[in-house]
Amino acid sequence: MPNPLDAHRRRIDAIDAKLLQLLQERNALAAEVLTTKIDAGLPVFVPEREQAKVAAFRRAAGELGLDAGWAEDFLRMIMSSSRDRQSHADFPQCPGGSRTILLVGGAGQLGRCYGRAFTASGHTVRTLETGDWEQVDQLAADADAVIVTVPIRVTEQVIARLGPHLTPDTVLADFTSLKAGPTAAMLAAHAGPVLCLHPMHGPDVANLSKQLITACPARRPAASAWLRDQFRLWGLRVVELVPAEHDRIMDQVQGLRHFVALLHGSFLRETNLAPADILALSSPIYRAELMMTGRIFAQNAELYADIVFASTERRRLLERFLTHHQQLAELVRKDDKAGFVREFEAIGAFFGDFAAQARAESGYLIHRLADRFV
Amino acid sequence: MPNPLDAHRRRIDAIDAKLLQLLQERNALAAEVLTTKIDAGLPVFVPEREQAKVAAFRRAAGELGLDAGWAEDFLRMIMSSSRDRQSHADFPQCPGGSRTILLVGGAGQLGRCYGRAFTASGHTVRTLETGDWEQVDQLAADADAVIVTVPIRVTEQVIARLGPHLTPDTVLADFTSLKAGPTAAMLAAHAGPVLCLHPMHGPDVANLSKQLITACPARRPAASAWLRDQFRLWGLRVVELVPAEHDRIMDQVQGLRHFVALLHGSFLRETNLAPADILALSSPIYRAELMMTGRIFAQNAELYADIVFASTERRRLLERFLTHHQQLAELVRKDDKAGFVREFEAIGAFFGDFAAQARAESGYLIHRLADRFV
Numbered sequence: 024m025p026n027p028l029d030a031h032r033r034r035i036d037a038i039d040a041k042l043l044q045l046l047q048e049r050n051a052l053a054a055e056v057l058t059t060k061i062d063a064g065l066p067v068f069v070p071e072r073e074q075a076k077v078a079a080f081r082r083a084a085g086e087l088g089l090d091a092g093w094a095e096d097f098l099r100m101i102m103s104s105s106r107d108r109q110s111h112a113d114f115p116q117c118p119g120g121s122r123t124i125l126l127v128g129g130a131g132q133l134g135r136c137y138g139r140a141f142t143a144s145g146h147t148v149r150t151l152e153t154g155d156w157e158q159v160d161q162l163a164a165d166a167d168a169v170i171v172t173v174p175i176r177v178t179e180q181v182i183a184r185l186g187p188h189l190t191p192d193t194v195l196a197d198f199t200s201l202k203a204g205p206t207a208a209m210l211a212a213h214a215g216p217v218l219c220l221h222p223m224h225g226p227d228v229a230n231l232s233k234q235l236i237t238a239c240p241a242r243r244p245a246a247s248a249w250l251r252d253q254f255r256l257w258g259l260r261v262v263e264l265v266p267a268e269h270d271r272i273m274d275q276v277q278g279l280r281h282f283v284a285l286l287h288g289s290f291l292r293e294t295n296l297a298p299a300d301i302l303a304l305s306s307p308i309y310r311a312e313l314m315m316t317g318r319i320f321a322q323n324a325e326l327y328a329d330i331v332f333a334s335t336e337r338r339r340l341l342e343r344f345l346t347h348h349q350q351l352a353e354l355v356r357k358d359d360k361a362g363f364v365r366e367f368e369a370i371g372a373f374f375g376d377f378a379a380q381a382r383a384e385s386g387y388l389i390h391r392l393a394d395r396f397v
Numbered sequence: 398m399p400n401p402l403d404a405h406r407r408r409i410d411a412i413d414a415k416l417l418q419l420l421q422e423r424n425a426l427a428a429e430v431l432t433t434k435i436d437a438g439l440p441v442f443v444p445e446r447e448q449a450k451v452a453a454f455r456r457a458a459g460e461l462g463l464d465a466g467w468a469e470d471f472l473r474m475i476m477s478s479s480r481d482r483q484s485h486a487d488f489p490q491c492p493g494g495s496r497t498i499l500l501v502g503g504a505g506q507l508g509r510c511y512g513r514a515f516t517a518s519g520h521t522v523r524t525l526e527t528g529d530w531e532q533v534d535q536l537a538a539d540a541d542a543v544i545v546t547v548p549i550r551v552t553e554q555v556i557a558r559l560g561p562h563l564t565p566d567t568v569l570a571d572f573t574s575l576k577a578g579p580t581a582a583m584l585a586a587h588a589g590p591v592l593c594l595h596p597m598h599g600p601d602v603a604n605l606s607k608q609l610i611t612a613c614p615a616r617r618p619a620a621s622a623w624l625r626d627q628f629r630l631w632g633l634r635v636v637e638l639v640p641a642e643h644d645r646i647m648d649q650v651q652g653l654r655h656f657v658a659l660l661h662g663s664f665l666r667e668t669n670l671a672p673a674d675i676l677a678l679s680s681p682i683y684r685a686e687l688m689m690t691g692r693i694f695a696q697n698a699e700l701y702a703d704i705v706f707a708s709t710e711r712r713r714l715l716e717r718f719l720t721h722h723q724q725l726a727e728l729v730r731k732d733d734k735a736g737f738v739r740e741f742e743a744i745g746a747f748f749g750d751f752a753a754q755a756r757a758e759s760g761y762l763i764h765r766l767a768d769r770f771v
Contacts, residue, residue, distance in 0.1 A: 027437075031430050038423045039454060042416065042475075043468070047461045049412045056405050063401075080413060087421045094417070097474055100467075101416075103764070223680045227760070237678065262677060272675055275668070276683045282729070283657065289740060290721050292747040294649070294714075299751055301646055303636060304611065306597045308689060309650045311762060315682060317755025320748045324741040328734045338729050340668075345726040347664050352719040355656070355712050360702045366663060367698040373666040374694045377673055381691025384766075386601070388685060390477070391765050392758075 049101065061115045068232045068258035073102070096387075114143040117253035123147040125166040127181060128173035132226035133198060137170070140231055140257055156184070163188045168250055170220070171197040171205075175329045179208040186212025194247045196220050200277060201333045202266035206241050216246035219266060221273075232258030237269055270336065278337040279344060281330050287316045307389040423475065435489045442606045442632035447476070470761075488517040491627035497521040499540040501555060502547035506600035507572060511544070514605055514631055530558070537562045542624055544594070545571040545579075549703045553582040560586030568621045570594050574651060575707045576640035580615050590620035593640060595647075596633075606632030611643055644710065652711040653718060655704050661690045681763040 060067060077095055084094030124141050126134045129150030138148045149162050163169055169189060173181050178199045189195060189212075196218040199205045209217045223235040236259050240247055254261050291298060298313055305313060319327065332338065354362045371378060434441060451469055458468030498515050500508045503524030512522045523536050537543055543563060547555050552573045563569060563586075570592040573579040583591045597609040610633050614621055628635050665672060672687055679687060693701065706712065728736045745752060 027433055028430055031426050035426050038419050042419055043458055043461050045412050045416055052405050052409050056402055059401055084417055087417050100471055272678050275670055280683055286722055286725055288744045290718055292744050293721055296649055298748055304646050309654055312654055314755040314759040317748055317752050318759045320745040321752035321756040324738045328737045332734050341729045344664055347667055348660055348722055351660055355715045360706050363702045364698045370662045370666050371694040374672055374691055378691050378695035381688040382695040385688040385692045
């Protein structure tokens with residue numbers, strides 16, 4: 024007896040085959056658009072154009088009775104696919120032609136990520152590793168920019184060692200995740216242009232497009248404008264920020280977050296509750312939480328220790344966090360539910376409209392996570 | 398002068414129009430498949446079929462030179478769209494015909510969510526609220542199931558009050574997020590079948606399909622089999638679990654997680670760092686973290702207090718968590734980086750292969766989040 028659903032399933036399969044074919048055609052066209060942009064020296068990612076395209080797609084979906092929000096997700100997935108392909112294509116070059124860039128620690132993951140991008144844009148990339156200091160003069164002498172991308176614990180001493188070998192117009196830059204110390208070190212070690220950078224993404228991104236980098240031109244900004252232009256042409260979002268404010272926020276975004284993730288993982292071990300056992304019973308939101316904690320432990324312990332122990336200020340913030348925990352825990356110890364509710368409401372007032380945005384945005388995440396992994 | 402990109406963009410627009418049309422056709426077919434399934438009493442969500450479909454789609458995408466992982470996400474988005482439409486359609490009914498269900502606290506968010514589902518499957522749904530106790534005998538007398546879905550702080554007293562009004566074959570069930578206390582209360586209050594449930598999702602899900610519910614048939618399991626069948630027919634994943642193990646895991650998944658989110662939000666307020674200010678400088682992973690903390694404060698303070706203060710065991714776990722924090726913080730206070738690295742590595746060993754899975758899965762989330770919100 025034939026299954027009554029078979030005919031429908033065959034028609035769905037035929038539609039899926041057509042969908043894939045259209046996606047392939049669309050990607051080919053997007054690749055041609057990219058080549059044309061690069062030839063014309065146009066930026067790869069133009070937020071306004073993307074917004075307009077999304078709005079038109081939502082309208083068209085709505086007219087067909089499809090959910091507009093869903094259609095937007097769908098289009099963004101398609102566009103992200105063509106952006107990912109850009110990582111394999113050539114990259115546009117900043118005005119003023121090819122430069123020479125020395126990446127100090129360029130064999131590290133982040134160094135290689137940027138090395139590939141500079142090379143793809145037609146620049147000359149050199150690297151200097153621990154064993155290469157004898158050649159430092161040859162490597163640094165005619166470099167347009169020297170970018171220090173070494174572990175945070177050795178950044179300042181590497182900068183001091185580099186200083187005497189730089190020529191006056193070379194841009195000295197760094198990728199350190201803390202900015203006050205390295206900025207002072209660069210200004211002390213080098214009399215020329217100084218640009219303090221912090222790429223706010225991992226080395227394993229498919230593409231630099233849409234990623235964030237903070238920049239503080241600490242001396243002679245005009246001399247490093249080409250470098251910031253190059254970042255923007257790759258689609259990076261360049262946010263200018265002074266070192267003190269950068270560090271104040273990063274102490275929380277990086278220091279506290281990594282400490283709390285460690286605390287979470289460490290407590291699961293302490294209570295002998297294996298992540299895999301919890302997973303079967305996790306709501307999508309706890310699943311997301313567990314994955315964001317777990318990802319830490321697939322990475323390098325030293326790297327995380329460097330982030331958590333990055334500065335005295337950061338360690339002080341963590342001590343203050345413990346004191347705060349002790350105060351909140353008092354409410355639990357005393358079974359003071361009314362006090363807990365008051366604290367909750369005060370935080371709600373502090374968060375304001377952000378809480379509603381957070382609910383919508385995390386709701387989207389939860390939905391995607393449930394689609395994909397459950 | 399015509400823009401050289403205009404012709405390409407027009408072709409991309411034409412492809413997008415075709416994509417939307419195909420999606421509309423596909424949704425219509427999927428809706429017909431659903432109707433056929435409901436008429437035949439077949440379950441709405443069959444994991445094996447979905448896996449087979451995904452595998453075939455990945456293969457087909459690969460043959461066209463498209464990335465298979467990306468194609469899988471894409472297909473899952475399409476399938477989730479047709480599942481969401483199912484929430485507006487009729488729902489299949491469990492074998493044995495229409496039942497009468499009394500939802501005690503059925504006017505609450507979760508009660509309404511399940512009330513809609515029972516009604517859509519052709520069952521008779523009644524509700525009992527605070528002011529309705531005078532009618533309790535009429536409401537409960539011929540009910541096939543009575544489900545208690547009231548705030549955790551009053552669950553046990555509501556169960557005790559209901560007991561004398563139930564007939565011997567009525568299934569007594571509850572939706573409480575803690576199971577030991579309510580299970581004991583139900584077994585004490587009612588001599589008939591008892592089923593302890595915990596729907597592990599919010600009331601605002603588009604669809605029950607793929608959501609998780611824990612179930613413990615605490616007395617006469619056969620008498621409540623129809624209810625568990627009904628859940629499965631809606632696509633819910635029913636996990637059977639004894640109350641003690643449920644509570645041990647939930648103390649962490651719910652109690653600790655909500656406490657830590659409160660601690661995070663509370664510390665941002667203490668340090669006067671507004672979420673909106675951090676957002677501009679957040680990596681996608683911190684953005685996800687911030688959204689999952691922020692979502693809490695768009696919700697009801699009492700509800701969260703109930704979760705955190707749910708039981709003495711839960712409060713003890715939170716005290717143990719503080720002690721553990723004090724120990725870890727010692728490493729920071731003493732600047733003991735080596736100790737920190739040792740602790741990190743011990744946790745890594747405890748997490749084992751899960752860490753790699755977590756990295757992949759959270760990487761997917763980060764990618765989606767960057768696509769959608771940046």
